[in-house]
Amino acid sequence: MLNIETLKPGLIKSGFLNNVIYFEEIESTNDLISSPDYPVDTIVIAEYQSRGKGRYLSKWESEKNKNLTFSLKKDFGLSKINNNSVLHFFSYCTFLTIKEILSTHKITAPELNLWIKWPNDIYYKEKKLCGILSETKFGSGIYIIGIGINCNQENFSENLSAVSLKQITGKKIDLNRLLLDLITSFSKNIILLSLSKKDDLFKKWKSFTKLIGKECEFLIQNTNLNNGIITDLNEDGSISIHINDEIKKFYSGELKLTYLSDSKTYK
Numbered sequence: 236m237l238n239i240e241t242l243k244p245g246l247i248k249s250g251f252l253n254n255v256i257y258f259e260e261i262e263s264t265n266d267l268i269s270s271p272d273y274p275v276d277t278i279v280i281a282e283y284q285s286r287g288k289g290r291y292l293s294k295w296e297s298e299k300n301k302n303l304t305f306s307l308k309k310d311f312g313l314s315k316i317n318n319n320s321v322l323h324f325f326s327y328c329t330f331l332t333i334k335e336i337l338s339t340h341k342i343t344a345p346e347l348n349l350w351i352k353w354p355n356d357i358y359y360k361e362k363k364l365c366g367i368l369s370e371t372k373f374g375s376g377i378y379i380i381g382i383g384i385n386c387n388q389e390n391f392s393e394n395l396s397a398v399s400l401k402q403i404t405g406k407k408i409d410l411n412r413l414l415l416d417l418i419t420s421f422s423k424n425i426i427l428l429s430l431s432k433k434d435d436l437f438k439k440w441k442s443f444t445k446l447i448g449k450e451c452e453f454l455i456q457n458t459n460l461n462n463g464i465i466t467d468l469n470e471d472g473s474i475s476i477h478i479n480d481e482i483k484k485f486y487s488g489e490l491k492l493t494y495l496s497d498s499k500t501y502k
């Protein structure tokens with residue numbers, strides 16, 4: 236459980252946020268923060284979401300008081316960045332923070348098992364540890380970035396193929412510390428969102444994906460295709476897959492990876 240009064244000064248001090256809003260229970264932090272009542276540089280944190288949203292209209296399930304579920308509202312200025320850079324930025328910084336937590340819990344070489352699943356989820360081995368949902372109104376420059384991290388939950392529905400930091404480390408995770416570390420990481424790395432650092436950010440993000448060269452199966456419009464080989468991840472947010480003797484590019488809304496050659500099935 237979060238101790239919001241102790242946490243608030245640290246979050247504000249990071250310089251990344253101006254308003255901290257906390258709820259024990261709401262429907263979805265992403266939905267709430269989209270209201271014009273909340274200015275940019277706000278974070279909405281909830282101990283429990285009754286209608287947590289995932290990508291592809293899925294639900295984000297998270298037990299009360301056990302995990303981190305929050306959304307940020309930021310204006311990065313349209314001329315400077317694009318949607319893909321925003322996704323790359325948040326998954327990269329979240330990845331670094333989680334890697335650090337695993338290292339401090341004596342998980343050796345966490346980078347071997349921790350990876351970013353295109354386009355922006357974070358996995359440990361074949362299970363999902365963190366999901367990120369970014370929403371923007373085209374042309375507004377304002378982004379809503381919702382992040383869910385499985386921290387202290389110990390039981391997940393079988394079909395979710397999820398894992399928590401506690402299951403990996405065997406230790407209870409301090410949610411206050413983790414949230415502060417995440418916001419500090421966003422603040423410290425913000426330079427990566429400037430135009431001159433775009434390529435650098437992309438390379439850093441790509442190095443944690445570990446997908447290139449893997450065999451895959453994927454879903455397109457409810458059709459499952461197999462025997463694909465991932466040949467590249469591109470700066471425009473697409474994935475290149477060699478299938479049926481040609482290399483095709485797909486964008487994240489068009490395709491869902493369902494299987495990789497050296498892992499079990501995942502969703």
Ligand code: BTN
Nearest residue numbers: 263265287288289290366381383
């Ligand atoms: C996904 O993996 O499909 C994205 C999951 C994003 C979940 C987070 S939890 C906080 C924020 N509020 C929501 O309703 N969803 C995001």
